[in-house]
Amino acid sequence: MISGWGHRFRATLYLAFCNARYEWRLILCFVIALTAVEGPLLVLFGLKFGIVDGMTRGLTEDPRNRELIPVGSGHFDSQWFHEMGRRADIAFLSPRTRLIAGEMHLGVSGGTNASPIEMVPTGVGDPLLGDGVKAPEGYDEVALSAAAMRRIGAVLGDKLEGSISRIVGNNHEQAKVTLKVVSVLNESATAREIALVPLDLLLASEQYRDGFGNKALGWPGKEATLRQEIFASFRLYARTIWDVAKLRDHLAAQGIEIRSRSDDIALVESLDDHLSVIFKIVALLGICGFSASLGANIWLNVDMKRRDLSLIRILGAPTAGIVIFPMIHALLIGGLGLVLSIGVYQLAAMGLNTIFADIFRRGEICRLLPEHLVIASAFTVGIAALVSMLGGLRAAAIEPAKELRNV
């Protein structure tokens, strides 16, 4: 190292800070100019991410999009359920009884609003229940859809009185069961009035209608001796919406006709692809505009300092100091602009999310993940450093005498 390099380098840094302090108004203008471009760009990206992510999430989260419904009834044995259940592209599979057997009169104990509600077999992992919602178990628990809750006027935790009836000979018989509402389905899960119950309760009521009794439930009659092995139908959900078509084809190959939203999904899939391309183009344009703005901003700043830089060089500043001098300003501008832009974004996001809270129901409409902000920061600081370094190198390459005499 050349003698005194450290002193001269440190003196140059000191000069850079003195200069920044002296020109704080100018720096503030540059910061505002940068914020004017970067702030709205962050909001735009936030909206893009919030909307697309919300839409995709809405699509994937709505269990109806992942449901495969068999048309008519068939014969599905436990072997079939066992084999299907092993497939990795299945999220939930449950046997289902004949539709006609699955209805129960439900009402709040002591209430007057008892209504016939369709029973749907459920279990752990049922997409209708959603994540972290308790699945009903045994013979005394039930989960109701929001519409069913309204129909009978129940609230979570209520004890319900359920009854099913049969006609034996000329006698009209009725069996009763007490069920506790352990979960309520999300409004978005289904609009129908349904009660999710464990398969065993559904089977017991089917057997009751067929003339059998059930000891555990205290229903009179001969106990059914054989456990049911053959089912007329099933409930099936694919793991993701992208698995639906493959599953449908697999079942069709077995002669099982399926109703699903796979055509809608294909449409959404291609729409998603197109939207992604459009957003990529918008993002690219935005980033180009932002880079150009920041670059021009900093280039101008370096250009305005060329005479000062020449003077500083004549006074003995080392080359590294001349390169770093404008970089300090650029990083100051870039850093402050970034902080201000993120502030602008936060405010705008807060406002937008409040305004659209009722309209956009799929989470926050304007949203960025922490890693997005990290990328934005790295980009801003990187461009600021790069452009100012190029400017500094250019300033360092100029013969100082030339610069001083030409002014």
Place this chain on the structure above:
Amino acid sequence: MLYEMSDLKKTWSSASTRFVLRVPDLAVSQGEAVGILGPSGCGKSTLLDVLGLILAPDGAKSFAFCPKPNVTIDASTFWRDRRMDAIAAVRARHISYVLQSGGLLPFLTVRQNITLPMRMLGQEDDGRVRELALLLDIAPLLKRYPASLSGGERQRVAIARALASDPAVVLADEPTASLDPINADKVLAELLRISRDLGATLIVTTHDALVVKRLGLRPLRHDISKDGSGVVTSTFYQ
């Protein structure tokens, strides 16, 4: 000798003309006060920049700079090898400049401007700034920024800055061109007196032969010739 050069050549061009600066032989000894005389555009600023190690000569048979009795810097080798930081180090340690318009940094106070060369060398102000400020009559201005000073005050501050780091040589490029005649004479006389007091060599460019005579500077004369192709050659003699 502080400077010794022979057969030095530097070419440069303006918009319309090509210029050649030639120095067949030049020697300046320590403590001397030299005046480079000539009209504007004759290459005297260029010669000053070459002496100040700001401008690289195209070539020289020899170009030695001896700021101290036992330190000799072969400037032509330094330039040939593009040892820019080494040159900057020599400049910071031994050479000071007083520019036409002061060349003060606008974002530093007067005191910060004056102490800058010392800061570059890692020196502390041991009262020298105060001493120089009193000698140059600028003590009340130390806390002000250059923008609020008059032309004469700025030149005085520039002189104080030039002498703050105890340089071997002070190069002044028409230091009083922007001042009125009375102020100009006063400032030049002060520059000469203080440089002498501090033992620094002083090299001044001026277009005024009377100034050189009045201050008793050793004049450096030159010839200008223009050849058939329009190239202007300026040759400086002892």
